[in-house]
Amino acid sequence: MLDSAGQPDVGAGKRGRPRSEQSHAAVLRATSELLHEVGLRSMTTEEIAARSGVSKATIYKWWPNKYAVAVEAFLSEMMAESHDPHTGSAATDLRIVLRGLVNFYTESNGRVFAELIGEAQFDPAVRTELHKHLMISHRDLVKTVWARGVATGQFRADIDPDDAIDVLIGPLLYRRLLGQPHLDGTAADTLVDVTMRGLSVRL
Amino acid sequence: MLDSAGQPDVGAGKRGRPRSEQSHAAVLRATSELLHEVGLRSMTTEEIAARSGVSKATIYKWWPNKYAVAVEAFLSEMMAESHDPHTGSAATDLRIVLRGLVNFYTESNGRVFAELIGEAQFDPAVRTELHKHLMISHRDLVKTVWARGVATGQFRADIDPDDAIDVLIGPLLYRRLLGQPHLDGTAADTLVDVTMRGLSVRL
Amino acid sequence: MLDSAGQPDVGAGKRGRPRSEQSHAAVLRATSELLHEVGLRSMTTEEIAARSGVSKATIYKWWPNKYAVAVEAFLSEMMAESHDPHTGSAATDLRIVLRGLVNFYTESNGRVFAELIGEAQFDPAVRTELHKHLMISHRDLVKTVWARGVATGQFRADIDPDDAIDVLIGPLLYRRLLGQPHLDGTAADTLVDVTMRGLSVRL
Amino acid sequence: MLDSAGQPDVGAGKRGRPRSEQSHAAVLRATSELLHEVGLRSMTTEEIAARSGVSKATIYKWWPNKYAVAVEAFLSEMMAESHDPHTGSAATDLRIVLRGLVNFYTESNGRVFAELIGEAQFDPAVRTELHKHLMISHRDLVKTVWARGVATGQFRADIDPDDAIDVLIGPLLYRRLLGQPHLDGTAADTLVDVTMRGLSVRL
DNA sequence: CAATAATCGAGACGGTACGTCTTGTCTTGGC
DNA sequence: GCCAAGACAAGACGTACCGTCTCGATTATTG
Numbered sequence: 001m002l003d004s005a006g007q008p009d010v011g012a013g014k015r016g017r018p019r020s021e022q023s024h025a026a027v028l029r030a031t032s033e034l035l036h037e038v039g040l041r042s043m044t045t046e047e048i049a050a051r052s053g054v055s056k057a058t059i060y061k062w063w064p065n066k067y068a069v070a071v072e073a074f075l076s077e078m079m080a081e082s083h084d085p086h087t088g089s090a091a092t093d094l095r096i097v098l099r100g101l102v103n104f105y106t107e108s109n110g111r112v113f114a115e116l117i118g119e120a121q122f123d124p125a126v127r128t129e130l131h132k133h134l135m136i137s138h139r140d141l142v143k144t145v146w147a148r149g150v151a152t153g154q155f156r157a158d159i160d161p162d163d164a165i166d167v168l169i170g171p172l173l174y175r176r177l178l179g180q181p182h183l184d185g186t187a188a189d190t191l192v193d194v195t196m197r198g199l200s201v202r203l
Numbered sequence: 204m205l206d207s208a209g210q211p212d213v214g215a216g217k218r219g220r221p222r223s224e225q226s227h228a229a230v231l232r233a234t235s236e237l238l239h240e241v242g243l244r245s246m247t248t249e250e251i252a253a254r255s256g257v258s259k260a261t262i263y264k265w266w267p268n269k270y271a272v273a274v275e276a277f278l279s280e281m282m283a284e285s286h287d288p289h290t291g292s293a294a295t296d297l298r299i300v301l302r303g304l305v306n307f308y309t310e311s312n313g314r315v316f317a318e319l320i321g322e323a324q325f326d327p328a329v330r331t332e333l334h335k336h337l338m339i340s341h342r343d344l345v346k347t348v349w350a351r352g353v354a355t356g357q358f359r360a361d362i363d364p365d366d367a368i369d370v371l372i373g374p375l376l377y378r379r380l381l382g383q384p385h386l387d388g389t390a391a392d393t394l395v396d397v398t399m400r401g402l403s404v405r406l
Numbered sequence: 407m408l409d410s411a412g413q414p415d416v417g418a419g420k421r422g423r424p425r426s427e428q429s430h431a432a433v434l435r436a437t438s439e440l441l442h443e444v445g446l447r448s449m450t451t452e453e454i455a456a457r458s459g460v461s462k463a464t465i466y467k468w469w470p471n472k473y474a475v476a477v478e479a480f481l482s483e484m485m486a487e488s489h490d491p492h493t494g495s496a497a498t499d500l501r502i503v504l505r506g507l508v509n510f511y512t513e514s515n516g517r518v519f520a521e522l523i524g525e526a527q528f529d530p531a532v533r534t535e536l537h538k539h540l541m542i543s544h545r546d547l548v549k550t551v552w553a554r555g556v557a558t559g560q561f562r563a564d565i566d567p568d569d570a571i572d573v574l575i576g577p578l579l580y581r582r583l584l585g586q587p588h589l590d591g592t593a594a595d596t597l598v599d600v601t602m603r604g605l606s607v608r609l
Numbered sequence: 610m611l612d613s614a615g616q617p618d619v620g621a622g623k624r625g626r627p628r629s630e631q632s633h634a635a636v637l638r639a640t641s642e643l644l645h646e647v648g649l650r651s652m653t654t655e656e657i658a659a660r661s662g663v664s665k666a667t668i669y670k671w672w673p674n675k676y677a678v679a680v681e682a683f684l685s686e687m688m689a690e691s692h693d694p695h696t697g698s699a700a701t702d703l704r705i706v707l708r709g710l711v712n713f714y715t716e717s718n719g720r721v722f723a724e725l726i727g728e729a730q731f732d733p734a735v736r737t738e739l740h741k742h743l744m745i746s747h748r749d750l751v752k753t754v755w756a757r758g759v760a761t762g763q764f765r766a767d768i769d770p771d772d773a774i775d776v777l778i779g780p781l782l783y784r785r786l787l788g789q790p791h792l793d794g795t796a797a798d799t800l801v802d803v804t805m806r807g808l809s810v811r812l
Numbered sequence: 813c814a815a816t817a818a819t820c821g822a823g824a825c826g827g828t829a830c831g832t833c834t835t836g837t838c839t840t841g842g843c
Numbered sequence: 844g845c846c847a848a849g850a851c852a853a854g855a856c857g858t859a860c861c862g863t864c865t866c867g868a869t870t871a872t873t874g
Contacts, residue, residue, distance in 0.1 A: 041325045091403070117321070117380065120321070120381070122244045130381070135381060155403060156400075156404055159402065160393075163397050164397065167373075167374045167398050170376065171369045171373030171374065174373035175373070177376075178320065178323070178333070178334060178376075194370050195370050195401070195402060196401055196403045197403060198359075198398070199358055199367055199398060200358060200359070200400060200401075201358060
């Protein structure tokens with residue numbers, strides 16, 4: 001018989017009670033709320049359990065600690081990605097895309113994001129996950145626009161795209177994480193502009 | 204932090220037993236060791252007390268928590284600052300100075316530094332102290348060289364020096380805190396070079 | 407015994423798959439082993455399930471908790487009962503029978519037995535089961551011999567047999583459960599002897 | 610005024626904050642209450658902490674687990690001991706003293722006592738403590754009366770006092786721990802009477 | 813030199829989160 | 844319908860660290 005759900009899988013039956021997707025989702029939702037309400041550090045596993053109605057044991061069964069839960073919760077909440085604007089001018093596209101990133105860093109999400117980066121300095125797993133699932137998608141977006149600019153001759157072709165991205169995103173993140181003058185849209189535009197033009201006097 | 208230079212024998216002296224400079228120093232020394240051995244997070248106040256021979260109560264009398272101790276210990280240990288090289292070429296100077304920063308970020312100190320930045324995402328006091336005593340001195344060094352380059356016509360005069368510094372330091376720190384391809388001297392040189400020349404094709 | 411391992415195709419009786427006698431036996435066997443290896447308290451339901459290959463759900467379907475399983479496992483293992491010796495002298499018979507009990511209390515089984523009595527102080531069901539299936543058979547054995555001694559005029563006829571048994575068994579069990587000088591065969595003989603003769607000086 | 614320096618103390622000064630007798634007492638009091646309200650097994654360390662206002666950490670600092678606390682709480686509450694009645698007749702004294710024990714086993718305390726004995730079957734420390742502090746004082750009381758009876762010629766001189774005590778107390782405790790017909794004063798009197806007279810027919 | 817005051821080392825304490833463990837129930841799919 | 848596998852809720856366990864709080868012992872200034 002066929003399963004109406006049309007599972008494309010191997011069908012080699014999994015035995016035992018399947019993992020409750022409901023619990024899984026409830027944990028992520030509760031964690032997301034707590035991340036915004038009290039922050040990464042003050043959020044406790046106990047509270048996640050209480051609010052989600054999922055037992056602590058179950059949480060620890062699927063995640064090694066609250067930081068892993070936080071990363072997954074944060075990422076799963078961010079499926080609304082900014083997309084490539086395609087205005088015709090690669091420079092304009094770049095500015096729009098980077099503005100999008102700045103918004104992301106700055107919003108309510110931004111605090112959580114900063115805290116996760118903070119935690120990543122202590123926990124390699126957080127660092128890896130964050131990089132793999134978040135930074136890479138951010139970078140890929142910039143990379144696409146960058147490639148277009150190179151193709152149209154607007155951006156320099158002799159630069160490693162990864163380096164280009166580092167010099168574009170780096171200053172923005174630096175301001176976000178350590179800057180005393182806080183990051184906003186205008187500041188971001190200025191920084192991007194400076195980076196595009198370069199610091200040296202043109203010969 | 205208070206100005207501790209004016210400590211002894213000022214006329215209207217304080218009554219009671221004076222603060223033990225010996226204890227103060229012992230705490231900082233022990234903290235420094237622990238920072239390198241086990242890291243900021245795993246280091247406990249209790250262990251600082253045990254190792255320094257100073258009681259916990261005394262530590263809490265002079266610092267609000269272990270992070271404050273860590274910041275002071277870290278800063279007090281870093282008196283060996285890189286200085287302005289003055290080679291004649293501002294571009295070369297800049298490269299040398301930034302290499303010095305990268306070394307700092309990368310060394311044994313670098314891990315502690317990264318952890319402190321991580322902690323700063325949760326604790327505003329750490330952020331403030333770090334900025335005030337560390338970032339500013341780093342930035343000032345770059346700023347001096349930058350000003351010289353502007354004066355000699357090598358660097359653009361129409362850029363806010365703070366912005367210039369952000370775009371120079373930002374990518375380096377970004378690589379250090381989040382980069383999967385780790386930061387080293389060569390990578391730093393490349394990034395600085397890209398930043399100096401700019402991303403746009405010059406007309 | 408019936409061959410219950412045979413195919414369940416008899417048709418008569420209940421619908422559905424019948425209870426697996428094999429599982430039943432496996433649970434008791436595994437429990438018995440665990441009782442001796444780790445003791446009543448440290449033995450877990452999970453471990454019984456794992457070792458017997460019977461699922462926890464099945465165990466809980468047939469027994470209310472691990473203590474009930476333990477009682478049944480313990481009792482089912484003890485079919486090798488001491489029997490009435492019938493030497494001719496009731497006094498000798500009594501001594502032999504009580505020695506048998508002491509051996510039982512003292513052997514490897516003895517620890518499990520003591521733990522079950524311990525558990526009985528918390529769980530009335532354990533107490534009841536233990537009493538019904540174990541203590542009564544022990545007492546019955548003594549009672550038979552006692553009756554013979556009364557009939558032959560060796561033992562006092564004016565004593566309630568149950569009281570007689572209490573004063574005979576009580577001291578032995580007391581030593582087993584709480585005595586610092588541990589119970590052994592010689593000690594048992596002495597206690598029985600004292601009880602038989604009485605504590606008062608004979609008039 | 611007294612010279613504070615002239616303390617006639619033990620000298621070896623205790624350093625640090627002294628143990629809080631108040632906390633100690635509060636823990637024992639709360640534990641006592643809980644023992645009577647919910648029993649040994651259902652009582653939790655957490656609840657002791659909550660009710661006494663003493664933190665769990667402090668409890669675990671001074672006792673290895675809740676059973677140790679329970680033993681101490683139980684014992685400390687029982688300083689009101691039954692005393693030697695000294696009526697003139699050793700037999701009467703014995704009966705009174707044993708009645709006292711039976712009352713103890715039977716009262717509200719009795720359930721806790723039985724549970725502690727139950728627990729002692731699993732935990733050697735409980736067994737030792739119970740024996741050392743409770744059983745011995747019980748036995749000593751009986752032993753005193755016994756010695757008097759021997760001296761006055763009422764009780765047999767050729768019996769080891771410890772054996773005598775075992776055969777007197779054993780049956781009572783046996784009834785308490787396992788007897789289906791529960792222990793009461795009359796039953797106790799009967800058992801003692803039987804033990805005193807002995808089971809054998811006197812020649 | 814005595815009184816006053818603030819400091820110090822030691823370590824007990826309340827609070828709170830941690831991550832683990834066990835119990836007994838529930839949910840799959842296979843037989 | 845029975846069962847093995849195994850996920851799940853509930854909640855106690857004992858540990859760890861934090862920051863506060865006694866103690867009694869020092870060590871200065873001040874009268």
